Amino acid sequence: MLGQMAADRRRDPLANGPAQPGMVPDLNVISGAPVPGARMEAERGRPLIITIGKHLRGIFDKLIASSSVVPNDPVLDVRAFPWTQMLRENWEAIRDEARAVALRGEAAPSLATISPDHRSIAEVNKWRSFFLWGYGYRIDDNADRCPRTTALVEQIPGLNSAFFSILAPGTHIPDHRGVTKGLITCHLGLIVPRDGDVRMRVHDRVVRWAEGETLVFDDTYQHEVWNDTGSTRVVLLIQFERPLRQPGRWFAEFFMGFVKRSAFVQEARDNIDSWNQAVKQLDY
16 A cells, blocks of 8 residues: 555655655655544635635625526536537546546545545545646646546636546545535546445435436535445546626636635645655655
């Protein structure tokens, strides 16, 4: 196991910066055990505009929803987003790249490792990710390893984030919601276990993935996920800008501009980079 290999060498948990020459970070330490007070830490780390927005979310969401070009339903018709056909037509090539990187455990860190916001949502190492794009930033090391997938997602209008989302067997992601109605989420099923039930509830709808099919939904509705199987589920998760008229478009862009520049997002980028550098050291 990679974490054990690292434990046998000199450790640097990256708590105070990148690894020093001759030191190999322990990826178990980077990924972390469950963190006491994780929910409080996540709230402290959030950008101020999100923290404030949580208390005014109803007003913000109504403003954006009133300007939406597409319906505000929990689950949306994929035909409203013609580019999803491109993903369905190329899903096997995307799946092959996902298999090469996402199922190699140390290559795909826990979302709790990347973002403190996720430490209160899912158990460490139960929900992993392999980011190609995050909040408008290209993750070059990862994107270069998945050239076909990257070329496809970079054609998506208003791309915000793109990553392989890896859900371990027996995982339950409890009820939660996204931060802004200015973004919509798309899943492309890549590896969907059939030895049990793997499903998601979005508001009052229960949906299931299928390999090669897309699912588009509004994650500002409460949603939760179950993988009640003995196998790993993998999807390509896309977040993209909701098609909007004015004034909703101005407000959504203003909001996302703050989020992208926030220490919250910059820390997540640094954590991904630190993880990738640690993996490279262990590979050599």
